Amino acid sequence: MLYPSYIELSRTAFRKNVNFLKEFVGDDVLFSSVIKGNAYGHGIEQFIPMAEACGIEHFSVFSADEASRALLSCSEESHIMIMGMIANDELPWALENDISFYIFEKDRLEAAAEAANSLGKPARIHLQLETGMNRTGLSDEQLDECIKFIKDNRKLFSIEGICTHYAGAESISNYYRIQQQIKNYHRMLSHIEREGITPKRRHTACSAAALTYPETIMDMVRIGIAQYGFWPSRETYMHVLKNGNIKYKDPLVRIMSWKSFVMSTKEVEAGDFIGYGNVYLASKNEKIATVPIGYSHGFGRNLTNMGRVLINGYRVPVAGLVNMNLLTINVTDVPDVKKGDEVVIIGKQNGEEITVASFSEMSNYLNYEVLTRIPSELPRYVIE
Ligand SMILES: *Cc1c(COP(=O)(O)O)cnc(C)c1O
Numbered sequence: 001m002l003y004p005s006y007i008e009l010s011r012t013a014f015r016k017n018v019n020f021l022k023e024f025v026g027d028d029v030l031f032s033s034v035i036k037g038n039a040y041g042h043g044i045e046q047f048i049p050m051a052e053a054c055g056i057e058h059f060s061v062f063s064a065d066e067a068s069r070a071l072l073s074c075s076e077e078s079h080i081m082i083m084g085m086i087a088n089d090e091l092p093w094a095l096e097n098d099i100s101f102y103i104f105e106k107d108r109l110e111a112a113a114e115a116a117n118s119l120g121k122p123a124r125i126h127l128q129l130e131t132g133m134n135r136t137g138l139s140d141e142q143l144d145e146c147i148k149f150i151k152d153n154r155k156l157f158s159i160e161g162i163c164t165h166y167a168g169a170e171s172i173s174n175y176y177r178i179q180q181q182i183k184n185y186h187r188m189l190s191h192i193e194r195e196g197i198t199p200k201r202r203h204t205a206c207s208a209a210a211l212t213y214p215e216t217i218m219d220m221v222r223i224g225i226a227q228y229g230f231w232p233s234r235e236t237y238m239h240v241l242k243n244g245n246i247k248y249k250d251p252l253v254r255i256m257s258w259k260s261f262v263m264s265t266k267e268v269e270a271g272d273f274i275g276y277g278n279v280y281l282a283s284k285n286e287k288i289a290t291v292p293i294g295y296s297h298g299f300g301r302n303l304t305n306m307g308r309v310l311i312n313g314y315r316v317p318v319a320g321l322v323n324m325n326l327l328t329i330n331v332t333d334v335p336d337v338k339k340g341d342e343v344v345i346i347g348k349q350n351g352e353e354i355t356v357a358s359f360s361e362m363s364n365y366l367n368y369e370v371l372t373r374i375p376s377e378l379p380r381y382v383i384e
Helices: 011-025 036-040 044-053 064-073 088-096 106-119 140-152 172-194 207-212 234-242 366-373
Strands: 006-010 030-034 058-063 079-085 100-103 123-128 157-163 201-205 220-223 256-261 264-268 286-291 308-311 314-317 327-330 342-349 352-354 380-383
Touching: 006 011, 006 044, 011 030, 011 044, 011 207, 011 220, 030 201, 036 044, 036 058, 036 366, 044 064, 044 380, 058 064, 064 079, 064 088, 088 100, 088 106, 088 123, 100 106, 100 157, 106 123, 106 140, 106 157, 140 172, 157 172, 172 201, 201 207, 207 220, 207 234, 308 352, 314 327, 314 352
Parallel strands: 006 380, 030 058, 030 220, 058 079, 079 100, 100 123, 123 157, 157 201, 201 220
Antiparallel strands: 006 256, 256 342, 264 286, 286 327, 308 314, 308 342, 342 352
């Protein structure tokens, strides 16, 4: 089947990112690859085997449904950790499949104990501490209740981790809050250890924290955006650059490209409107190419008359409305455009590049959002 557009994942680029990040955080630190949100739009099923081929054996997801997809794609050696949503009645399934999960309420801890008891197998848990994010996490009081419960049911638990998450490590404006969180984490961790509970791993760092606050790296890092080749923010990049921590200028390279092709071409005359309504008027005789990608595929309608794509090494504008399934581009200045020519939506062609960020106005969280909105139905291929 010929799909109207498709995603390519570069294994070489991924390996480069992982090598840089592993070297940055240190060899003895476990690298957990965060693959929530369909592996940030890269596709869980295609991403996992590629990551495993590059030495990754630990994957973090948000929820049980993502974990079940990951489970089907990963090898026996790999471990899956759920950082967020799992219903209590799914906990036996998690235990059976050696999936570990966060505990941020005593309710889930009790349900995990029940599952462990009936399966005769300890629940692999991570105690998530409330250090200042104020989203999920055990407060001091809740932690004490959980500690007591764990001590009373020692055999039912394997304490895989003590963890927390930072409230915006990618921006210096959150510096004070992050410092407080680091302090709180250590205070609570000491308390837990004084109670005789020692976790296998202490883990707090996402990409931005690992790259900006080395003290947050500990025994394991949970790396999302950076492994896909994106800096969490410009600030993070500047910070790493400024500290001279990198040997080469661009240690992170984007691994995803999004491509389509020319479906058909057409010559139009000066004064003709193109597509629906009067959105685009040809100001001279022009050559228009149609590309079978539209807003139903994630190419936003807001890119009407605004978006750019690459064709034969040229950057060309969208001409007229972005339709549901197709768009029209002005290829007047590109020699010899014909049916079947490759069109790059995101990625490189002959030295030109369309970045993910160019899909909308600049903002820190833009890459995360644009990536995860790329439809999961698009086919994804791993290339070398
Ligand atoms: C998403 C997430 C991460 C990874 O964040 P990045 O900024 O993409 O590296 C780490 N930890 C938790 C708890 C998360 O939800």
